[in-house]
Amino acid sequence: MGYCVAVVGATGAVGTEMIRMLEESSLPIDELRLLSSYRSKGKILTFRGQEIEIEETTEDSFDGVDIALFSAGGSTSAKYAPYAVKAGAVVVDNTSYFRQHKDVPLVVPEVNAHALDAHKGIIACPNCSTIQMMVALEPIRRKWGLDRIIVSTYQAVSGAGARAIEETKNQYRQVLNDGLSPLEVTAEILPSGGDKKHYPIAFNALPQIDLFTENDYTYEEMKMTKETKKIMEDESIKVSATCVRIPVLSGHSESVYIETKEVAPIEEVKVAIAEFPGAVLEDNPKEQIYPQAIKAVGKKETFVGRIRRDLDQENGIHLWVVSDNLLKGAAWNSVQIAETLHQRGLVKPTHEVVFELI
Structure with missing residues (x-):
């Protein structure tokens, strides 16, 4: 069984690279949910040959999501990341909002993957530089x-x-x-x-x-x-x-x-x-x-x-x-964190598969 992964900020510069990195990733994915602002709602993006309609990010967007990658600005992360965690997802946040929170691991997988073991639902991706x-x-x-x-x-x-x-x-x-x-x-x-x-x-x-x-x-x-x-x-x-x-x-x-x-x-x-x-x-x-x-x-x-x-x-x-800076500095580091969570057994697929991605 694979994961249901959500990308918040899917149409942004980093979000689009996240989607590309997920396409190349070893992470088992059964469902990809693309979330953005109201302005991008209804647009179509392609992932591994499958057309996916972009949904507006709401408090209910994370039902059934296992891993949520956020890159839509600090205010969006502050508002919606807690809802994702409450719904059972592990959040990997690419904004600066959670980086200095005491209970949030700040992770570069090659450097401090061990910090993931103590996560409480949210992991922060450091600044690109x-x-x-x-x-x-x-x-x-x-x-x-x-x-x-x-x-x-x-x-x-x-x-x-x-x-x-x-x-x-x-x-x-x-x-x-x-x-x-x-x-x-x-x-x-x-x-x-x-x-x-x-x-x-x-x-x-x-x-x-x-x-x-x-x-x-x-x-x-x-x-x-x-x-x-x-x-x-x-x-x-x-x-x-x-x-x-x-x-x-x-x-x-x-x-x-x-x-x-x-x-x-x-x-x-x-x-x-x-x-x-x-x-x-x-x-x-x-x-x-x-x-x-x-x-x-x-x-x-x-x-x-x-x-x-x-x-x-x-x-x-x-x-x-x-x-x-858009890859290792943002999108790739976030996907690497998701891969490392999977490898260390720190996240498990729990959702009901809606459709399977080839």
Whole structure:
């Protein structure tokens, strides 16, 4: 018997990738329920050759659902996830709403799958920029420990949604086709839709992702700090982030500096990363081999390169980390969590099959 799986936010950028990842998944699925807002109700999407009509998300949408993947915004998760749990589903939430809840595991399966064992119905998927950094650093932490992390991100506009992608493309058209200055183009979304001012991203780099907090770090930067400590179960790790939006459509890149508790031989670090699940070592400076965003798009793995010792700090190491933010940074990590729940026997199919997917 397979599962009844629901995708909440099925028509969004991450939701559509969730559906694609489920198509490729080893998770046994008998029924897929696609849920969205009222605006998308009645649209048809295809899953494994079967046409499925999108339903509006309501309090009663989760009857018979075993696993519910949420990616429709924090307010939607806050409202409907409790109803899904009450109906007997295990929720995997891709928004930020539950990440810092004490009783909600924050999971990157390659790093802390054991945290799933204590779930109480809801599991949180970390921020996209945090996920790829965890995959790159966990093999180092396990062997040599981690004392400090300083990360600067180079994040793609797809992290801000489909409208941000279109705005970026339109700004380039205005400059290249219409002859406008980059300062004259239309900017209504970035760096943060909820902030007072908006700036062009075309031919630009914006050192702001999300709103600023009272300590002058942005919420995105604070997410990376808090989530790293929670996932690695170590409040003593010192973490500082600067998150920057760049005019790349998809694929987040990160420059990561770490200080290990024990001095780590660089060649052994490379071997540890190459052998770690979900990580791919691309590190050959002589042949100009290193991770690139355009090569990571469409792939589930996290790519790590430019690994080198700091020139002044014996226990300091620099890395360059790249991943597809819509896949490993969101959709694939969520589906991986569902697969891991299945593998660990933490969710069992209980619904009555309505139809079987081939």
